[in-house]
Amino acid sequence: MLANHIVPLSRTTSLVPFALAPNGRSFFADVRSPHFSGVARIGSGAHAMTEIKAFPASDTYQADGSFDGRWFVWYEYHGFSSFDDFKIYAWDSRTGRVERIGAAARGPTGDLWVSPWQGPDVRNGLATWAQGSGPNGLTKVHVYDLDARRDRVIHIGHTEGPFLLPHRLVAWAESPRRGAFAQMFVANALTGKRAKAPPALRGLRGISGLDSDGRQIAYPSARFKSLWWSPSLRARPTEILAARGLNTIDNSVQIGGRYVGFGIQPPLFLADTATHRYLEIERQYGYTELNANALLVAYGNNTRKKLDFRSHVVVVPLRALPRMPACNS
Numbered sequence: 001m002l003a004n005h006i007v008p009l010s011r012t013t014s015l016v017p018f019a020l021a022p023n024g025r026s027f028f029a030d031v032r033s034p035h036f037s038g039v040a041r042i043g044s045g046a047h048a049m050t051e052i053k054a055f056p057a058s059d060t061y062q063a064d065g066s067f068d069g070r071w072f073v074w075y076e077y078h079g080f081s082s083f084d085d086f087k088i089y090a091w092d093s094r095t096g097r098v099e100r101i102g103a104a105a106r107g108p109t110g111d112l113w114v115s116p117w118q119g120p121d122v123r124n125g126l127a128t129w130a131q132g133s134g135p136n137g138l139t140k141v142h143v144y145d146l147d148a149r150r151d152r153v154i155h156i157g158h159t160e161g162p163f164l165l166p167h168r169l170v171a172w173a174e175s176p177r178r179g180a181f182a183q184m185f186v187a188n189a190l191t192g193k194r195a196k197a198p199p200a201l202r203g204l205r206g207i208s209g210l211d212s213d214g215r216q217i218a219y220p221s222a223r224f225k226s227l228w229w230s231p232s233l234r235a236r237p238t239e240i241l242a243a244r245g246l247n248t249i250d251n252s253v254q255i256g257g258r259y260v261g262f263g264i265q266p267p268l269f270l271a272d273t274a275t276h277r278y279l280e281i282e283r284q285y286g287y288t289e290l291n292a293n294a295l296l297v298a299y300g301n302n303t304r305k306k307l308d309f310r311s312h313v314v315v316v317p318l319r320a321l322p323r324m325p326a327c328n329s
Contacts, residue, residue, distance in 0.1 A: 002281065002282060002297060002299075002312075002314045002316070005314045005315055005316045005320070006312055006313070006314050007042065007044055007045075007313045007314065007315055008045075008046065009042060009043075009049060009313075010311065010312055010313035011312075013031060013032070013033045014031070014032035014033065014311075015029040015030070015031055015032075015042065015298075015311065015313050016029055016030035016062070016063075016298070016311070017029040017030075017042070017289060017296055017298055017313055018030070018063070018064050018065060018074075018119070018289070019065050019066050019067045019072065019074075019289070020067070020289045020290070020291045020294055020296050020315075021041075021067060021069070022067075022068075022069045022291060022292070022293065023293055024044070024291060024292075024293030024294025024315065024317060024318075025043065025044055025045070025294075025315075026041055026042060026043050026044055027041070027042055027044065027289070027296055027313075027315065028040070028041055028042070028052075028065060028067055028072055028074070029042050029313075030062055030063045031049070032058065036049075036051055036054060037054065037055050037058030037061075038051065038052065038053050038054035038055045038058070038061075038063075039052045039053050039055075039063050039065075039074060039076070039089075040052055041072075041093075042313075044294075044315035045315075052072070052091050052098060053076070053089060053091070053098050055076070057078075060078065060079050060080065061076060061077065061078060061079075062076075062077045062080065063075060063076055063077065064077070064119035065119055065120060066119065066120055066121050066122045066127075067122065068122045068123050068124060068125070069093075070092065070093055070094060070125070071090055071091070071092060071093070071122050071125060071127065071146050072090070072091040072093065072122075073088065073089070073090045073091075073101070073120045073121075073122040073127040073144075073146075074088070074089055074091075074119070074120065075087075075088055075119050075120060075129075076088075076089060082112075082114075083115055083116070083117045084104055084112040084113065084114055084115050084132060085104055085112055086103070086104050086115070087100055087102070087103045087104070088100065088101050088102035088103065088120060088127075088129060089101065090127065090144075090146055092146070099149070101127065101144050101146075101149075101151065102129065102131070102142060102144070102151065104131060104132065105131060105132060105133055107134075107135070112132065113131070113132025113133055113134060113135075113138070114132045114137060115130065115131045115132040115139065116130050116131075116139065116159065116160045116161045117161070118130070118160060118161025119161070120161075121161075121162065121163045121164050122146075122164070123164035123214065124164075124168075125145065125146050125147050126143055126144070126145060126146065126164060126168065126189055127143070127144040127146060128141065128142060128143045128144070128162045128163070128164055128170050128189065129141075129142055129161065129162065130142070130159045130160065130161050130162055130172065133156065136158075137158050138156065138157070138158060139156070139157065139158060139159045140153045140155070140156050141153065141154050141155040141156075141157075141159055141162050141170070141172055142154075143170060143189045143190070143192075145190075152190070152192070153192075154170065154187055154188075154189065154191070154192030155172070155185075155187060155192060157174050158174055158175055159172045159173065159174045160172060160173040160174070160182065160208060163210075163212060164189065164214070165186070165198075165212070165214060165233065166214050166215075166233075168188065168189045168190055169186050169187070169188060169189060169195055170186070170187055170188075170189040171184055171185065171186045171197070171201060172184070172185055173185075173204075173207060173208065173210075181205035181206035181222065182205070182206055182207070182208070183204060183205055184197050184201040184202070184204050184207075185197065186198070186201070198233040198234060199233070199234055199235060199236055200216075200217050200230040200232065200233045200234065200235060200236065200237060201217070201233070203236065204219075204237075205222065206222030207219050207220075207221075207222060208222075208251055209224075209250070209251025209252070209253050210253075211253050211254050211255050212233075212255065213255055213256060213291065213292065215232065215233065216229070216230055216231050216232060216233070216255055217229070217230050217233070217237065217255065218230075218253050218254075218255040218260045218262075219237075219253055220248075220249040220250065220251060220253055220262070221239075221249075223248075224243075224248040224249050224250065224251070225242060225243050225248060225249070226239050226241065226242045226243065226249065227239070227240055227241040227242075227243075227249050227253065227260065227262055227271070228240065229255070229260060229273055231273065240260070240271060240273065240276070241262075241271060241278065243264055247264045248264065249262055249263070249264055250262070250263045250264070250265055252287045252288065254288050254289055254290040255290060256290030256291040256292055256293075256294075256295070256318070257290070257291075257292045257293070257318050258272060258273050258274045259271065259272060259273070259290060259295065259318065259321075260273060260290075261288030261289075261290050261295065261297075262288075263286075263287060263288075265285055266283060266284055266285045266286075266300075267280050267282065267283050268280070268281050268282040268286055268287070268288060268297065268299065269281060270288070270295065270321075270324075272324050275324060277324040277325070278324065279324045279325070281297060282297060282299040284299045284300035285299070285300050286298050286299030286300060286311065292318070293317065293318060294315055294316060294317055294318060295314075295315070295316045295318060295321065296313065296314065296315050296316075297313070297314045297316075298311045298312070298313050298314075299311060299312055299314075300312075
C-alpha cells in the first residue's frame with residue numbers, strides 16, 4: 001500500500017514532516033539538502049517545494065508546527081538536546097509573509113525556563129502554545145491572534161501543551177496540585193475565562209498524548225497500555241485497543257476522519273473506527289500524520305545491507321486506503 005504513494009522528493013532529500021495541509025495534497029517539513037535547509041511546504045505528488053524559512057544553523061536547528069489551511073505556525077528549535085530554546089514563527093500562505101510571534105524566555109540567571117515538549121497548535125487564525133516562564137515547571141499559555149498580530153497570556157500554571165477546540169476554546173492538561181494526575185482544563189481563547197470541559201475531556205487523568213481534530217479525540221492511556229477514542233467531544237471515550245505483554249502504545253497517536261494512527265514501536269498501525277479493525281502499515285520505526293483527507297507516514301528506509309537514515313515519506317488519500325482484513329483475535 002505505501003510503496004505506491006511515496007513522495008518523490010523524499011527519495012532524494014531528507015524530510016521530517018510534521019503538518020498535513022487540510023486538503024491532504026501537501027505538507028510541511030524540516031528539510032535538509034545541499035541547496036536548502038529549513039522549513040518548507042512539500043507537494044505530495046511532485047518535486048514541488050515552497051521554501052518558507054531557512055535555518056540559520058542547519059546542523060543544530062529543527063522544527064515542529066501546525067497548519068490551519070491559511071496560517072502555518074511552528075517552533076524553530078535551536079539544538080537537539082532540549083525543547084527549551086526556540087523561537088515561534090507564523091507564515092501566511094496567502095501573502096507569503098513570515099513573522100516571529102514568540103520566543104523562549106530566560107530567568108534571572110540567563111538560563112532558559114523549561115517548556116513543554118508539545119509544539120504549537122493553530123485553528124481559524126488563532127495560535128496557541130505553552131512556554132516556560134518560571135521555576136519548577138511554571139508555564140504561560142499563550143493565544144496569538146494572527147490577523148490582529150496580538151499575543152495574550154490566558155493562563156499561568158504548570159501546564160502541558162494546549163490545543164484549540166471549536167467555538168474559540170483552548171484546552172490543556174495540568175496537575176491541580178503536586179503529585180496529582182494532570183486533568184483537562186478549558187478556557188475561552190480570547191479572554192481566558194474558564195469554561196466547562198466537554199464530556200470527552202472531563203474525566204481524563206494523566207493523559208499526555210491526546211490528539212483532536214476539533215470533533216473527536218484519541219489518546220493512549222496514562223500508562224500507555226491501551227488506545228482510547230471518542231467520536232465526539234460530547235461523548236465519553238471508550239477503549240478500542242489494548243497492547244499485550246510488555247508492548248506499549250506511544251504518544252504519537254493521530255486522528256483523522258474515521259481513522260486513528262498509532263505506534264507500538266517499531267511497527268506502525270492504522271485503526272478504522274467504523275469497522276473496528278486495525279492494520280499494520282509499516283514495520284520500521286516511524287510515525288503518522290492524519291487529517292480528514294489523507295494519511296502521511298514517515299518511516300525508516302534501512303535494510304540488512306544498507307543503513308539509510310533518510311526517511312521515506314508517504315501520503316495516501318483516505319479514499320485510496322484498502323479495506324482492512326478482519327482481525328485474527
